[in-house]
Amino acid sequence: MTFVQLIDCRTDRFDEMNRLMDTWVEQTKGKRTATHAVVGKDRSDASHYIEIVEFPSYEEAMRNSGLAETDRIFRDMIALCEETPTFTDLDVVWDEPLNPAVAREFFEEAGRSDPESLFERFTEDYVDHDPSNPGDLRVDAAREQYEGWRRAFEFTFRIDDQIAQDDRVCTRWTWAGRHTGDFLGIAATGQSVVMTGTTWHRFRDGKICEGWWEYDRAGLMEQLGAFGE
Numbered sequence: 001m002t003f004v005q006l007i008d009c010r011t012d013r014f015d016e017m018n019r020l021m022d023t024w025v026e027q028t029k030g031k032r033t034a035t036h037a038v039v040g041k042d043r044s045d046a047s048h049y050i051e052i053v054e055f056p057s058y059e060e061a062m063r064n065s066g067l068a069e070t071d072r073i074f075r076d077m078i079a080l081c082e083e084t085p086t087f088t089d090l091d092v093v094w095d096e097p098l099n100p101a102v103a104r105e106f107f108e109e110a111g112r113s114d115p116e117s118l119f120e121r122f123t124e125d126y127v128d129h130d131p132s133n134p135g136d137l138r139v140d141a142a143r144e145q146y147e148g149w150r151r152a153f154e155f156t157f158r159i160d161d162q163i164a165q166d167d168r169v170c171t172r173w174t175w176a177g178r179h180t181g182d183f184l185g186i187a188a189t190g191q192s193v194v195m196t197g198t199t200w201h202r203f204r205d206g207k208i209c210e211g212w213w214e215y216d217r218a219g220l221m222e223q224l225g226a227f228g229e
Helices: 014-027 058-065 068-080 098-109 115-121 139-152 217-223
Strands: 003-010 036-041 048-055 086-091 122-129 153-165 168-179 192-204 207-215
Touching (some): 098 115, 098 192
Antiparallel strands (some): 153 168
């Protein structure tokens, strides 16, 4: 079970403490078990800081605490604080990254939802970057392009992998479809086709505001017989 530790402290020497933590990160390479750390400053009290440190489990957190480097840094950190920091130990009982969930829903529903419902996940100023287009598309043009794919294919996406960082989510996917309508001048063949690709989505206020697409369009055209024998 994922474990989180909250370290609550007060200091007017945050820059020194920050350098101290940089030293700890450098000294514990290959040994530390912490996987994620966030430091927040109280907006109503500039000397009040809370650090949130994530570990794979409580046991891994205890291993981290047992490092000699951690013990030294902790003693140095106390010296920089107005009072002894307090620690709160938390077992994580719910953890749902919200942006990846929205991206996942988009791909899961892309082959069955109506365009208006699907594009409710996008901002009004959404920009679409696709190397197959002569230029970037705004949201209305991106919706029209999607409708064209829906007219040409019955399709679904399978999500193969997904990672997230800050306001961006990357999804590696496999697209499987059946050619049921005209596509770039190729009349419906009834052919079953498969294509792989990767999409980066950027989020703002919980909605997708920008997208970058890379996919095997040449492989798709080959499956449709566009290149002949």
